[in-house]
Amino acid sequence: MAGKQGKKRELRTIAAPFTVAAPAGARIRDRLCITPGEAEVLRLAGEHLGRHQRADLAARVRIGEVRKKDTRRAERKKTLTAVSSSRWAGAMTRADEDQYQLSLRCLYDERTCLRRAVRTITRRLAVPCGKRVGTTRGYPTQGERFQKQRRLQVLQARLAGVEARIASGRPAIVVGGRRLLKTRHNLAAAQLTEQQWRQRWEAGRLFLTADGESGAPYGNYTITVAPENGSVTLVLPEPLRHLANAPRGRYTLSCSVTFHHVREEWLDRVTAHRAVRYDIVYEPGRGRWYVDASWSADKAVLPSPEEIRAFGEKLLGVDLNADHLAAYVLDPHGNPVGEPITVPIDLTGSTIQRDGRLRNAISELIRIAREHECAGIAIEDLGFYDARQVGRETMGRGGRGKRFRRTVAGIPTAKFRERLRSMAFHQGLVVIAVDPAYTSVWGERYWRTPLQQQTNSKVTRHHGASVAIARRALGHRIRRRPGVTAHDQRIVARRATGQAVFIPRMRGTASPPRTASTPNTGGNTRLRQGDQLALFPDPEDRSRGHRTSPVSCDSANSGQHR
Numbered sequence: 001m002a003g004k005q006g007k008k009r010e011l012r013t014i015a016a017p018f019t020v021a022a023p024a025g026a027r028i029r030d031r032l033c034i035t036p037g038e039a040e041v042l043r044l045a046g047e048h049l050g051r052h053q054r055a056d057l058a059a060r061v062r063i064g065e066v067r068k069k070d071t072r073r074a075e076r077k078k079t080l081t082a083v084s085s086s087r088w089a090g091a092m093t094r095a096d097e098d099q100y101q102l103s104l105r106c107l108y109d110e111r112t113c114l115r116r117a118v119r120t121i122t123r124r125l126a127v128p129c130g131k132r133v134g135t136t137r138g139y140p141t142q143g144e145r146f147q148k149q150r151r152l153q154v155l156q157a158r159l160a161g162v163e164a165r166i167a168s169g170r171p172a173i174v175v176g177g178r179r180l181l182k183t184r185h186n187l188a189a190a191q192l193t194e195q196q197w198r199q200r201w202e203a204g205r206l207f208l209t210a211d212g213e214s215g216a217p218y219g220n221y222t223i224t225v226a227p228e229n230g231s232v233t234l235v236l237p238e239p240l241r242h243l244a245n246a247p248r249g250r251y252t253l254s255c256s257v258t259f260h261h262v263r264e265e266w267l268d269r270v271t272a273h274r275a276v277r278y279d280i281v282y283e284p285g286r287g288r289w290y291v292d293a294s295w296s297a298d299k300a301v302l303p304s305p306e307e308i309r310a311f312g313e314k315l316l317g318v319d320l321n322a323d324h325l326a327a328y329v330l331d332p333h334g335n336p337v338g339e340p341i342t343v344p345i346d347l348t349g350s351t352i353q354r355d356g357r358l359r360n361a362i363s364e365l366i367r368i369a370r371e372h373e374c375a376g377i378a379i380e381d382l383g384f385y386d387a388r389q390v391g392r393e394t395m396g397r398g399g400r401g402k403r404f405r406r407t408v409a410g411i412p413t414a415k416f417r418e419r420l421r422s423m424a425f426h427q428g429l430v431v432i433a434v435d436p437a438y439t440s441v442w443g444e445r446y447w448r449t450p451l452q453q454q455t456n457s458k459v460t461r462h463h464g465a466s467v468a469i470a471r472r473a474l475g476h477r478i479r480r481r482p483g484v485t486a487h488d489q490r491i492v493a494r495r496a497t498g499q500a501v502f503i504p505r506m507r508g509t510a511s512p513p514r515t516a517s518t519p520n521t522g523g524n525t526r527l528r529q530g531d532q533l534a535l536f537p538d539p540e541d542r543s544r545g546h547r548t549s550p551v552s553c554d555s556a557n558s559g560q561h562r
Contacts, residue, residue, distance in 0.1 A: 012437060017378075019303065022300040022425045028261045028262055030291055032232065032255055034255050041240075042289065045208065046208045047206060049207040050205045052092065053175075060100050061100060061171065085235055087221060090211065094211060103173050107166050110162050111162045111166065129145055184197055206282060209280075210223040210234070210277065223278040225293070257291055274295070278293055279294070300425070305473055309332065314330065314337070314372060315377070315474055317470025323347070327365065336467050340455060343364050354412075359419060362424075365377060377429060380433070380434060434472040439465045439468040440462070442468050443461060443466070446479050446480045448461055
């Protein structure tokens with residue numbers, strides 16, 4: 001029994017850090033300041049194309065999961081060409097195929113999550129109430145066990161339905177959004193009138209998407225934006241050609257667009273007649289029309305974490321939390337530099353407000369990284385997949401556990417990573433993702449106290465985690481080297497490397513592990529006076545130890561005193 005209690009829990013394998021890939025493309029937006037008559041033409045075209053696009057999507061779902069050559073795309077495109085045009089038909093069939101494949105992937109992900117939840121609950125139900133078998137703990141009360149049995153039946157029913165859809169190859173797709181569809185039955189809770197809901201529903205089912213074509217005028221023949229004056233022209237479907245105000249069934253809007261964001265990159269593509277996709281969308285909440293331009297970017301080769309460390313570059317470590325970003329700047333040797341950094345984030349309010357605040361926080365991180373001449377930003381590779389699916393079983397019970405799960409689920413990990421990699425890439429910064437295992441625990445244990453002793457600012461465990469994240473990205477160990485004394489101007493260059501490089505002690509000795517700057521005692525097992533960690537060693541006896549100064553130092557490695 002004593003042997004079991006004394007057995008330490010093994011740490012899981014830490015994955016190697018990796019460089020987050022550069023964005024695969026770009027998407028920009030500008031407003032269309034059009035007249036009511038032009039808005040009516042766009043609405044008629046979008047409704048006409050949307051109706052036939054939904055019919056083609058239903059036909060694609062009925063075909064099921066088949067090989068690409070068996071999707072009958074040519075036959076479906078010929079049918080759509082008769083009621084629109086060849087290019088509109090190609091855009092609709094491609095969009096339907098992408099939507100179908102995305103829905104299938106979502107079904108596979110949902111099946112995986114449901115299986116994980118069913119497996120976790122089944123394993124805990126097999127253990128009697130209040131008992132523990134191995135690492136599995138049973139439910140504390142019979143009432144909670146009964147509720148879990150009911151939930152298990154619900155999950156198994158959902159899993160059976162998902163597996164049936166996967167087997168038939170027919171996912172359930174709602175054009176316009178399933179959430180908005182369900183809102184129709186809860187208008188009072190959503191604070192919407194029936195007319196407002198109808199406007200959103202119809203706007204979400206419009207189809208005004210034109211894929212780009214390399215070699216076509218300005219990269220797109222169906223929807224064209226001229227780079228000279230920003231005029232927007234689109235080809236009307238065949239039944240609406242009588243509304244055209246330009247030759248060959250085209251309709252030219254009276255407004256112009258500018259595309260202020262990455263305008264130079266957009267101009268380079270359209271002037272070279274490279275493919276650019278355009279989407280015309282309507283937002284009923286604002287009563288505005290917008291045009292989105294998107295294109296795929298060339299694959300960029302980014303430096304690896306090993307190359308960044310070899311180049312001797314600084315790194316900014318960032319720890320993402322529910323209400324703020326904790327950051328710290330690290331030098332190439334893994335030593336914290338300067339003061340702890342806290343960037344607040346308010347993730348309340350509407351989706352647009354949350355997204356704007358997140359972009360503002362990321363912009364602040366990029367400014368800090370460029371100010372300190374950092375080569376990149378290190379973040380955790382977070383997903384919280386288990387927390388969202390089996391969080392009730394592993395993340396606490398009752399009101400406290402529910403609040404904690406809600407906090408974890410509200411952290412925008414995926415959106416933060418995508419926004420950061422795109423914005424950092426355009427600023428010449430690299431994003432490195434590391435394994436999140438033990439960063440908060442080890443950051444608080446090994447870095448919070450010395451950082452607090454070094455700086456005058458308040459240091460939290462999240463700042464310690466940011467140091468741990470950046471050290472892992474640079475390839476250093478998270479734990480601080482024991483035996484490192486205070487900062488000294490005479491040996492700062494020689495000591496900096498030694499703080500990050502581990503030199504094993506001689507076999508059979510009892511002295512603590514040393515760094516490259518710690519004196520070698522040979523084969524002696526007794527510590528000399530200079531090797532002992534003292535706050536104020538004898539300043540005259542420099543041959544036997546390190547001379548330290550009672551003043552505060554710049555490096556956090558001086559904070560370990562015993």
